[in-house]
Amino acid sequence: MDTRNFDVIVIGAGIAGATCAAALAPTHRVALVEAEEAAGYHSTGRSAAFWILNYGPPDVRTLTGLSRQFFEHPPAGFTEHPLTRRRAMLLVAPAGQEAQLQTLLAEGIGLRELDVAKAWELVPALRPGYVRAAAIEEDAFDMDVDAILQGYLRQVRTHGGVLALRHRAGRIERQDGVWQVETSAGARFAAPVVVNAAGAWADEVARQAGLPGLRLVPCRRTAAIIDPAPWQVADWPMVNEVAHTWYVRPEARTKLLVSPADQTPTHPHDVQPEELDVAIAIDRMQQGLGIEVRRVERSWAGLRTFTPDGSLAFGWDKRAEGFCWCAGQGGYGIQTSPAAGRLIADIIAGRDPGEAGRILPAVDPGRFAA
Ligand SMILES: Cc1cc2nc3c(=O)[nH]c(=O)nc-3n(C[C@H](O)[C@H](O)[C@H](O)COP(=O)(O)OP(=O)(O)OC[C@H]3O[C@@H](n4cnc5c(N)ncnc54)[C@H](O)[C@@H]3O)c2cc1C
Structure with missing residues (x-):
């Protein structure tokens, strides 16, 4: 089996995985690994596509607020259509x-x-x-979820990232400081960092890596x-x-x-x-x-x-080096996604996450370790 080497493997190409991969792609070699034949096939393609600030626990509200600017003023070339409609x-x-x-x-x-x-x-x-x-x-506003997702996937590709569709991550093992992810398509991806953005399957992906889930x-x-x-x-x-x-x-x-x-x-x-x-x-x-x-x-x-307490589960799993969670988005995964993707990328790159950093204690996946 050929091994393809990257800096980061992101598992799951819903909005969570796509935004993380896009935020990492300018500075890291990224593989975005997706089980289905289309990105966004599961929760991301089935939302009500609405942005509300007064919704969800405080960590969610913080990321929702920090995402607004991106939706209303996306960077040049991100989309040909407005991403929002005021409502x-x-x-x-x-x-x-x-x-x-x-x-x-x-x-x-x-x-x-x-x-x-x-x-x-x-x-x-x-x-x-x-x-x-x-x-x-x-x-509040309606969001064009497909335009948002496609914009992020375009950013991944523009920066040389790889979107591997029809690749269900199976066995996930760490060998000599590197994660090896084998997929249903018979490929092996290797990188020192794995991001678990597998939505409803995130606990299953953790177990494949030998870690207990978070009781999602x-x-x-x-x-x-x-x-x-x-x-x-x-x-x-x-x-x-x-x-x-x-x-x-x-x-x-x-x-x-x-x-x-x-x-x-x-x-x-x-x-x-x-x-x-x-x-x-x-x-x-x-x-x-x-x-x-x-x-x-x-x-x-x-x-x-x-998650069991309804807040997000974002950040390193202290039990396994290089394993980062981006899970538990509940009913707010689209409206929080620009700030969420940036936050995960900052954690991985060791950068100061700025204002988003204040939610880190509340979203630490380690709170469910017991
Ligand atoms: C009816 C409804 C209404 C909603 N309304 C809103 C709303 O108005 N506003 C809002 O912000 N949010 C809303 N949400 C929530 C939002 O849709 C989710 O929070 C968000 O889509 C979650 O994104 P995700 O990327 O984590 O999950 P997903 O989109 O499910 O992506 C996870 C991906 O991981 C892949 N995967 C799983 N296991 C593996 C594996 N082993 N290998 C490779 N890939 C794997 C899956 O195939 C999937 O594509 C709504 C949800 C629903 C169902």
């Missing part, structure tokens, strides 16, 4: 959720209370009497596209129920993405939507919005993978 996020509190809304307002940044009548003006399909209190994050939990989330006609939804905000049991977001100007915000623990696999979850999404949405659903145009499910 507010409307939080609606039905009866019983008013106190929870006040807590979110107290903790939030750039989140402000909105008059119920104003919420109704923004989303006229809201059922009269449903909303008891509301809040709005005006600076992949959770299924479902989304469906419906036609909300006669409602004109293009300029609606994203609508999120405060208790987060459903949300909707306009899609492609005339459609609506609906999700029951499900979070069903499962194992790493090519997850498919359950009809029941789609029905629940529509039922919950219809309690808040007077939208008739004649037909579901398409539906899908993806995995959101969480």
Whole structure:
């Protein structure tokens, strides 16, 4: 078996692996190793593509905030299309959720209370009497996930990095200070550093390297596209129920993405939507919005993978030299990705990560070692 030598092997070409590889490629020889025949086939290609600052634990919020500049002003040549479209996020509190809304307002940044009548003006399909209190994050936006992913992959290639599709990393061994990664395509990649960016499979990849996993939990989330006609939804905000049991977001100007915000623990696999979850999404949405659903145009499910405490798992594994985690992105992997990729690259290159460095204690994978 021929061995190809690199400085860093990144396992997994979802958004996590792609951003790490792109941030490393200008200074390191990088191999980005992906099991599937297309990058982004799993969680990255199945997201709701939305950026919200007031979402997730503090480490996530920090990286989300630090990523904003990149999405709004990507470097020259990164993309031919804008990566974002401004869209507010409307939080609606039905009866019983008013106190929870006040807590979110107290903790939030750039989140402000909105008059119920104003919420109704923004989303006229809201059922009269449903909303008891509301809040709005005006600076949120839709993201063009495919353009983001392709831009990062282009950066990898431009700097001489290798994207190896259809290469599932199998045996991973460290010999004489170098990791050897054998793949399903019969190739062997060698490098002193491995980045584990395998999403739902990250624990499995660790075990292949002889390390215990972090007890990551992949959770299924479902989304469906419906036609909300006669409602004109293009300029609606994203609508999120405060208790987060459903949300909707306009899609492609005339459609609506609906999700029951499900979070069903499962194992790493090519997850498919359950009809029941789609029905629940529509039922919950219809309690808040007077939208008739004649037909579901398409539906899908993806995995959101969480660590036991819900924060990220980023950094060196102290039990194995040269093994770096980039896992546990949960439901925030796209919106945090530019800053996350830079942070992992800075850790590997031994550079000062600047402001992002303040989250390092909270995201240290060593916290699960016991
Ligand atoms: C319905 C839904 C809505 C979401 N909405 C949002 C949102 O609005 N905003 C947001 O920021 N995030 C959202 N997310 C979360 C986001 O999609 C994920 O956090 C993100 O895509 C995770 O990226 P990843 O690269 O870690 O994982 P993935 O994209 O799954 O990539 C991991 C890759 O590793 C590969 N791999 C696994 N094992 C191996 C191996 N042994 N060898 C080689 N390759 C391997 C896999 O094939 C896969 O391509 C949503 C997710 C879902 C499911």
